[in-house]
Amino acid sequence: MTEPARLPTRQLLQPDLPAFDTRGVEPALREALAELLLTMADDEFVLGFWDSEWTGIAPLLEEDVAFSSLAQDEIGHARVWYEMLAQLTGSDADEIAFGRQAEEYRHARLLDHPRTDWAFSIARRWLYDTADSVRLAGLTRSSFAPLAEVVAKVRREERYHLLHMDAWLRRLAGHPGEPRDRLEGALTTLRSDALSVFAPLDGEATLIAAGVLDAPIAELADRWRSVASGVLSELGLPALAEGLPPLDGRSRAEPSESFRWLWSEFTTVRRLEEGVTW
Amino acid sequence: MSTDDSTRPLDQPAPPQPATPPASGRREELGRLGDGARTDVFEVFRQEKDGDPMRHAGNVVAPDIELATHYAREFYSRRQESVRLWVVPRTEIADLSDPDLLQPPLDRSFKKPGGYVMRDKLEVAKRRAKAATKPKIGHPQ
Numbered sequence: 001m002t003e004p005a006r007l008p009t010r011q012l013l014q015p016d017l018p019a020f021d022t023r024g025v026e027p028a029l030r031e032a033l034a035e036l037l038l039t040m041a042d043d044e045f046v047l048g049f050w051d052s053e054w055t056g057i058a059p060l061l062e063e064d065v066a067f068s069s070l071a072q073d074e075i076g077h078a079r080v081w082y083e084m085l086a087q088l089t090g091s092d093a094d095e096i097a098f099g100r101q102a103e104e105y106r107h108a109r110l111l112d113h114p115r116t117d118w119a120f121s122i123a124r125r126w127l128y129d130t131a132d133s134v135r136l137a138g139l140t141r142s143s144f145a146p147l148a149e150v151v152a153k154v155r156r157e158e159r160y161h162l163l164h165m166d167a168w169l170r171r172l173a174g175h176p177g178e179p180r181d182r183l184e185g186a187l188t189t190l191r192s193d194a195l196s197v198f199a200p201l202d203g204e205a206t207l208i209a210a211g212v213l214d215a216p217i218a219e220l221a222d223r224w225r226s227v228a229s230g231v232l233s234e235l236g237l238p239a240l241a242e243g244l245p246p247l248d249g250r251s252r253a254e255p256s257e258s259f260r261w262l263w264s265e266f267t268t269v270r271r272l273e274e275g276v277t278w
Numbered sequence: 279m280s281t282d283d284s285t286r287p288l289d290q291p292a293p294p295q296p297a298t299p300p301a302s303g304r305r306e307e308l309g310r311l312g313d314g315a316r317t318d319v320f321e322v323f324r325q326e327k328d329g330d331p332m333r334h335a336g337n338v339v340a341p342d343i344e345l346a347t348h349y350a351r352e353f354y355s356r357r358q359e360s361v362r363l364w365v366v367p368r369t370e371i372a373d374l375s376d377p378d379l380l381q382p383p384l385d386r387s388f389k390k391p392g393g394y395v396m397r398d399k400l401e402v403a404k405r406r407a408k409a410a411t412k413p414k415i416g417h418p419q
Contacts, residue, residue, distance in 0.1 A: 060317065062338050062349040069352045164348045171341070 016153065017083050020146040025088065029210050032203025033144060034089050035106075036212070038096070039201065039250055040135070041081035042107040045097060046259070047128055048074030049266050053115045070125075070161055077154050084146060098270040102255040102263040109196035109249050113189070114258035119172055119182035124190055126165040127228065131197040133158055134224040143211035166231075173235040184238055192241035194228075195221060199249025221245050318367060320346035324354050325362040332364055343367065 025033070051071035058064035082093040110128060115121055136155050142148040172183040198221035207213040215223075225240055232239060255263070317339045324335040335354045340346035343365065350365045374380065 060339065060341075062340055062353070063345070066349050066352040069356050160348070160351065167344045167348065171345075 016080050016150065017087070018146045018149050020087070022088055022090070025144075028203070028206050029212075030088060032201070032206040032210075033147070033212065034085055035201050035203050036207060037081050037085040037088070037147075039106045039108075041078045041085060041096075042105050043111060043128070043132070043197065044074045044081065045078035046105065046107040046111045046262070047125070048072065048078060049262055050111065050115050051121060051125065054118075054121065059118055066164065070164065073157055073161065077157070080150055080154070084150065094270075098267050102260050103252060105255070105259070105263070106250045107259075108193075108199065109246070109252075110190060110193045112252075112256040112259050113193070114261075116186070117182055119179065120186040120189070122165065122168045122172060123183055123186035125161075126169045127187075127190055127194040128197065129158065129162045129165050130228045130231075131194065131224050133162055134220055134227065135197065138214045138220050138223075139212070141211075141214060147212065169231070170235065173237055187232070187238045191238055192246075193249075194240060195243070195245045196249030198224065198245040200245065200247060218244055317341050318346075318369070320350070321366045321368055321371065322350045322354055323364040323366070324360040326359065327361055332362070335360075335363075337368070338365075 022030070048071045051067060051074070054071070055064065055068040058067050078097070079093065082097050085091070085096060086093040108128075110124060113120070113124060133155070136151050136158065139147060139151045140155070142151065169183070172179040174180075198217050200217055201207070204213070204217055208216065221244070229240055318341075319337050319339055320343070321337045322335045323332040325332050335350075338346055338349040338353055340349050346367075347363075347365050350363050354360055354363060
């Protein structure tokens, strides 16, 4: 069966996304890639929206600008992944990003928690950024060239996100009393959900066989645990949970109350009038 | 189109009630800096492109040099407008503004290069330089 060629109509609007021919990708791999891209896009998208909630109320003005900029970066990364997914599956990036019901999002459970307090947002972001950097490292030699190309760019931005988060983690950990207490509380709340970033994917075996992913996701989880645990134990902070990543770390029959609220926020304008061209 | 429920099409889900109400201000409980927090001013210099001089860009307020560096990056290069930044604690800058040292009251016009007519001398020098570009073997000048 041959499919009609699809013109890269959005190419001019999306300079970060390399053009690629979707016809060369066999259906099983396409499905597996689509699943991987959706989870990565949803992670970045949801984290970006949660952290944008700090705009205007961060602890100091400079941090307000910086943290908002980081949040915007994540939404920018989500945009590239959604665009790639749309090109792969012949759909529309905006439709995927804003057109789904709350229970259809595939972000990790770590990102179901609300913004909460500053220490909580720092703890969550640090856990996510360290996990994301391990995941991206596992994709750098991906046989799917467009993915490898974008991963290389995204990693360069995630590097300073990580530096920024590390500075805050150490800062809060180093101030006994309220800052450290709140940080410990947040890490205790998140210690098991952090593993959900590495929840297994249905198409994992296909991705490994095709050389997209360099190891099983459970192995990525181990790599992450050794990196993150090193820092946490150095600072005497609560350790990460033991065990394998939860099977249902990304699928949910019912979204959390807080995510349902966030979804209603980020789809507000979109839902004003269906199908309109903005 | 209104967001009022009475005009919302029936096929659209009702917006759920907020589970997490938006916070109200910078001074609220969640985001405050804390009693022991201290911030300093850091001056930021930026280089727009390779070879340009470092120019004063502005300053940031931060609790330490590490965060100051992150903030400088966000304030002065998040749109890729710099290739290099210098972040300097203001307390480390020697400030010199004494008018006796910088604007002495006596006439100093004799220290300025003005007053010399350079035009004719420049013409001669240019001619000489042009003649010298024709190389003579064994005589670099």
